[in-house]
Amino acid sequence: MVFLTLLVWVYMYIRRISFISNTKLSPQDLAVPGTLAQISPPSVSNPSDNLKNLFEIPILFYALVLYLFITNQVDAVYLNAAWIFVGFRALHSVVHCTFNHIMLRFYLYLLSTLMVWFIAIRAALNHFVT
16 A cells, blocks of 8 residues: 555656646746646546545554554454455556546445455454454
8 A cells, every 4th residue: 555655646746747847837836725736637636636545544444454463463354355455446546547437436445445444343343352
């Protein structure tokens, strides 16, 4: 997930710098917060939106992974769920940053997020039931 975030961050800046260079915008043109978002086409704003998404649900994932590691609870079920989460989040980012088919993106997000909730609920049950 960290490397996915890095890749999206690099891609976002490639798209932004290219857009700013091609439109001959000056730094002063972008001084007002939100200006770039307002004038950017989806090919520029979508990677930025996706980067913001990578600081939402994935933060819960990071916390859960750390908790499971510290409490020595990592097993094959958690590992498989984690890789499913990462895989579907990577596909979500590819879709969001490129052709942005909304329903496909939604289903990829849904499947990935269900894995985080599965991990969280299983960890909570293990904590409170055991």
